[in-house]
Amino acid sequence: MISKIVKSGLTRRTFLKSTAATAMSAGLPGMSLAAGDTIKIGFLAPLTGAVAAWGKPGLDGCEIWAERVNAAGGIKLDDGMHKVEFVSYDNEYDPAKARTGATKLIREDGVSFIMMLGGDTWPGVQPVADKTGMLFSTLLPSDLSPDTNTLIAPAEVHPIYNVTGVEWLAENKPDLKTAVMCAQDDALGLPSVATYLAAFEAAGIEMLDDPLLFDPATTDFAPVVTRLISKNPDIVCLDTCYSDYVHPIAEQLYQQGFKGQIISCTADFYDQMIAKTSEEFMEGFIFQFPDFDDPALNADNINFTDPNGFYAEFNKRHPGQWGAVSWEYASIMDLWKAAAEKAGSSDPDAVTTAMKDGGKGAHAFGDAAWWGTELFGIDNALVGDWPVVAIEGGKARIKGFRSIPDWYAKHGDLLIKHMKAYDQMWDQRS
Known part of the structure; x- marks a missing residue:
């Protein structure tokens, strides 16, 4: 790493x-x-x-x-x-x-x-x-x-498309006002942390604590989750955690009684998370990657041949x-x-x-x-555009497509500010 x-x-x-x-x-x-x-x-x-x-x-x-x-x-x-x-x-x-x-x-x-x-x-x-x-x-x-x-x-x-999920969440669930976040401390986690911070700031959602960065070698996520939800946030953001982290974190959130909103870059193999928690717990889980049997992918603007058949x-x-x-x-x-x-x-x-x-x-x-x-x-x-996906009734469904360039045109200064704070701009990384 x-x-x-x-x-x-x-x-x-x-x-x-x-x-x-x-x-x-x-x-x-x-x-x-x-x-x-x-x-x-x-x-x-x-x-x-x-x-x-x-x-x-x-x-x-x-x-x-x-x-x-x-x-x-x-x-x-x-x-x-x-x-x-x-x-x-x-x-x-x-x-x-x-x-x-x-x-x-x-x-x-x-x-x-x-x-x-x-x-x-x-x-x-x-x-x-x-x-x-x-x-x-x-x-x-x-x-x-x-x-x-x-x-x-x-x-x-x-990680820029992650702004679309936060933007959609702020518009469709305006009662959610506070958030916390965790991520593995590596080249996948850090730029995503900066992006989510920019997105939450643009949406007027308050971060209750600094992002919790854990070692990629972490296997016990009970203490991570205990600390994460200690301030009773409305939203828990799982950043771009690997699926090997998202699953045990979600399971711990369930076991420790979290009732709020979860947003994550990915939710790979979400059926396994539902099996380990419940359909009710995973309802409304926001992430960025659709199943390709989604009817929204049959629109004329989609440039992927036969997505349903591929899926x-x-x-x-x-x-x-x-x-x-x-x-x-x-x-x-x-x-x-x-x-x-x-x-x-x-x-x-x-x-x-x-x-x-x-x-x-x-x-x-x-x-x-x-x-x-x-x-x-x-x-x-x-x-260009990127989909926002939510789990509804145990199934991933596209809630809409959002323009990344449009968000950046309004809030690009925030993204650059947070990228710089985490040393993730190209001139800092190289």
Whole structure:
């Protein structure tokens, strides 16, 4: 974790410098593709461990995506049709293993593009990206900086979309006036903390205490919850806690008698939380990731092919495993495929140019703009609308779509203020 790296005296900057030497010595060959060759896509994410819920379901979704594309003939480039194949590497959410994986995927597997979760693993990979010019994607735009020219965030705009849930809550439940928050102290938790603080401030909701940051190694959440609810808040915010934290925290909130509102970035495998608590307790739980059988995803503005069918097939193959990332990596591949076909090539530079042409893109939840200079120092995040989801009658349902750019236009100064307070602006992180 970044926090642990800093405590040990190794900063992100020195980590990047040391790993750059490794990448420079690797002598990575250029990616090449002949007519008829299968296009290989790298999947570099945690497939085991505490963060696996944001990796493995995404790979499972990509396999469904590849089968659909290959069944339709593949990807059409200037030299003809190409089938597509995913090559995965489990980085276990470790920056050194991510660096090794990136090197292998490029040098040995000859991939044309690499998808990552990002976060704590990106510093290990960035020197490889810089040396090779390989195009990488992240689900965490907080990885972006002016130095990350080959990194894009085309699907998830974590953590900025979290403002939409707070905005919806303030408008629809104005009687909720106070909040508390907890998060793991790492590169996923901290920028999200800053975002929620900005959102609560913009909504006029009072924070009763500073965010409670716990060590990522925490396993006993009873004391965390006891402290969290000691001031009797109206709202408990679980930030972007991993599912391995959200579940025991929710269970403790239930056991300790909390009756208020819960809001979280994710609620992966929420059926398991309902089973451990009750349907009544989980009623109204707000988060940001819909099930893809939601009728709202059949609207004309949605840029994800047959979301209901994708969801049904995923659950048929992987029952009980649908989560926040099950569709996201596949959505990134929709954008990559469209850009590669537009460019007539799988070359990373050509794909990037085609993808960003005109400054607009077909995001899963509607047309969006390439944005980010104000916050990340580079316009490599695809930002538009995002859904607000609530659990009703034991089922996740989209309550509406909210515009992230519209919120930022009104409250961007608050977001920058809190990002700076937590050292999460790009110039502070790099």
